[in-house]
Amino acid sequence: MRGAVSRAILLRTALAVLALGTAGVLYGFPLYWLFVTSLKSKAELFASSVHLVPHNPTLAAYSSVLIERGFWVLLKNSVIVCFSTVVVTLVLGLLITYPITRLPVPPRLRVNILIWALSLRFLPPIAVVIPYFAIVRTLQIYDQPIALIGIYSLFNLPFAIWMLKGFLEEIPLELEDAALVDGANRWIAFWRVLLPLAAPGVMAAGIIVFTFAWSEFLFALILTATPNSQTFPVGVQGLVTQFEIIWNDMAASGVIAMTLPLVLMVIGRRYIVAGLTFGVIREK
Amino acid sequence: MKGARAGRRRLSRDERLAYMLLLPALGAVFVIVTIPFVLVIIQSISAEDGTLVGFRNYSRALANPLLYDAIRATGVYSLIVLPTEILLGLTFALLVHRTVRPQGLRAAIYVLAILPLVVPPVAIGVVGRLVYAPSYGVLNVILERIGFVHHEVNWLGDPTLAMLAVASVDIWQWTPFVYLVLFSGLQTVPRESVEAAQIDGADWWAQFRYIDLFYLRPLFLLIVFFRLADVLRVFDHVFILTGGGPGTTTQLLSLYMYRVEFKYFDSGQAAALAVLVLVSFSILYRLISRALPLERT
Numbered sequence: 001m002r003g004a005v006s007r008a009i010l011l012r013t014a015l016a017v018l019a020l021g022t023a024g025v026l027y028g029f030p031l032y033w034l035f036v037t038s039l040k041s042k043a044e045l046f047a048s049s050v051h052l053v054p055h056n057p058t059l060a061a062y063s064s065v066l067i068e069r070g071f072w073v074l075l076k077n078s079v080i081v082c083f084s085t086v087v088v089t090l091v092l093g094l095l096i097t098y099p100i101t102r103l104p105v106p107p108r109l110r111v112n113i114l115i116w117a118l119s120l121r122f123l124p125p126i127a128v129v130i131p132y133f134a135i136v137r138t139l140q141i142y143d144q145p146i147a148l149i150g151i152y153s154l155f156n157l158p159f160a161i162w163m164l165k166g167f168l169e170e171i172p173l174e175l176e177d178a179a180l181v182d183g184a185n186r187w188i189a190f191w192r193v194l195l196p197l198a199a200p201g202v203m204a205a206g207i208i209v210f211t212f213a214w215s216e217f218l219f220a221l222i223l224t225a226t227p228n229s230q231t232f233p234v235g236v237q238g239l240v241t242q243f244e245i246i247w248n249d250m251a252a253s254g255v256i257a258m259t260l261p262l263v264l265m266v267i268g269r270r271y272i273v274a275g276l277t278f279g280v281i282r283e284k
Numbered sequence: 285m286k287g288a289r290a291g292r293r294r295l296s297r298d299e300r301l302a303y304m305l306l307l308p309a310l311g312a313v314f315v316i317v318t319i320p321f322v323l324v325i326i327q328s329i330s331a332e333d334g335t336l337v338g339f340r341n342y343s344r345a346l347a348n349p350l351l352y353d354a355i356r357a358t359g360v361y362s363l364i365v366l367p368t369e370i371l372l373g374l375t376f377a378l379l380v381h382r383t384v385r386p387q388g389l390r391a392a393i394y395v396l397a398i399l400p401l402v403v404p405p406v407a408i409g410v411v412g413r414l415v416y417a418p419s420y421g422v423l424n425v426i427l428e429r430i431g432f433v434h435h436e437v438n439w440l441g442d443p444t445l446a447m448l449a450v451a452s453v454d455i456w457q458w459t460p461f462v463y464l465v466l467f468s469g470l471q472t473v474p475r476e477s478v479e480a481a482q483i484d485g486a487d488w489w490a491q492f493r494y495i496d497l498f499y500l501r502p503l504f505l506l507i508v509f510f511r512l513a514d515v516l517r518v519f520d521h522v523f524i525l526t527g528g529g530p531g532t533t534t535q536l537l538s539l540y541m542y543r544v545e546f547k548y549f550d551s552g553q554a555a556a557l558a559v560l561v562l563v564s565f566s567i568l569y570r571l572i573s574r575a576l577p578l579e580r581t
Contacts, residue, residue, distance in 0.1 A: 215404035
């Protein structure tokens with residue numbers, strides 16, 4: 001009896017390991033291939049057979065992308081755009097979530113704001129970019145970072161509102177009340193008491209907004225034209241759709257594009273799922 | 285609030301502060317959202333030279349067979365991607381929940397599952413190219429080495445295969461999301477009810493059917509909501525991988541609208557399409573959001 005049970009458990013574990021292992025390989029291999037391709041030299045790409053392991057790994061493709069093609073400028077644009085987006089989104093987000101979580105506002109208003117923010121999540125970017133494109137040209141901010149910052153902030157605001165709301169709600173009202181009784185005004189209570197306590201959450205929201213803005217491609221493709229404001233994903237796309245495809249440069253640009261989000265993810269990993277589901281799913 | 289019963293009382297200082305903070309922020313966002321919407325409506329009833337043409341742009345948009353190709357492609361894409369991601373995600377969530385006990389291993393799987401979620405879709409498109417493209421695509425290389433095929437399969441050139449290739453990239457990126465949501469849902473199933481069921485002799489299927497599923501049900505709605513919102517706007521990796529081809533077989537709705545506006549420069553028709561999409565999506569949103577397990581107070 002006991003032997004049968006443990007054999008069944010053993011079998012089940014073996015099957016589970018097999019399934020997870022297969023999934024792991026299927027998952028990892030494309031990324032491995034991206035990385036390996038980025039390390040190949042041009043000569044190796046023109047070899048008669050495709051090598052699954054690079055014979056003479058080199059960083060040539062990276063310097064080709066960043067320096068010879070001048071993509072470091074796009075990288076800089078991306079950082080500027082994303083960082084500004086984070087600042088604008090967080091300030092707007094706090095301006096909206098602070099009153100609805102800490103101050104006496106009618107519950108209906110609060111719910112309507114939240115539901116409205118959620119509805120923005122369903123807004124299809126392509127339908128918005130068509131009129132936004134006309135506005136951007138009228139305002140003469142076409143091919144300027146500010147055009148991207150504006151639209152990115154708008155599209156990330158719903159996330160920020162829902163996440164910040166979740167974090168602010170967790171902080172007991174009594175802590176601020178105590179500060180107010182001690183003679184602090186609302187601003188000081190916010191700045192000295194609430195914000196330090198909410199800092200991890202605000203940071204997490206910032207990291208997620210940064211990652212999303214970093215990945216954005218459609219708006220950047222449409223609203224930029226030159227290295228003056230093009231972001232990195234637009235550069236990657238340029239390498240893919242050009243006439244002669246240079247695999248190692250393309251792969252290197254892919255690796256560069258995913259490096260920063262992956263590093264940030266290590267810091268903000270506990271909040272990613274919360275962010276993607278508007279804080280409905282909370283990790284412990 | 286105790287003071288609320290006083291009726292037409294004056295706003296307290298805190299309430300005034302709340303509105304002083306909310307009004308400018310919400311007002312700005314409202315204006316930024318509304319102006320494009322008004323503009324796109326005007327654009328949709330005007331000709332290129334600005335004269336009003338009524339609903340001519342709409343009838344042109346609706347008469348264009350490419351629109352229906354795009355809707356069909358989007359439908360096929362969603363029908364491949366959503367069920368596959370949910371089934372696979374559920375399978376892995378149950379598998380890890382039931383069989384993987386060591387906390388370290390669970391944490392490792394967690395980090396690996398988070399990974400694809402933050403990778404830019406453009407980079408994922410590049411990965412897709414490196415796998416499927418002719419001459420360098422590693423899938424053909426591997427299939428030829430193990431003797432599965434004898435000449436190159438044109439993954440991105442065949443209508444059916446191209447759609448599957450494009451969908452597979454979505455599945456690759458987003459199955460982990462479904463997994464993570466359902467896995468965290470499984471952690472909320474109380475241990476006592478599982479143990480009670482086991483004592484009663486419930487097998488794993490009965491456990492899933494009568495206990496786990498009860499706790500997961502609201503999460504499925506949530507997943508469908510967020511995944512549907514994403515699937516309907518898919519652009520990046522398809523643009524990189526096939527550009528909508530071969531022909532128009534993978535030209536999803538957003539790629540089609542992009543083409544109308546920025547390749548055919550038919551801004552009247554594009555605006556009409558944008559309005560149609562905005563209206564139908566907001567109806568869809570109304571229908572779905574009502575069922576969402578969100579807190580309403």
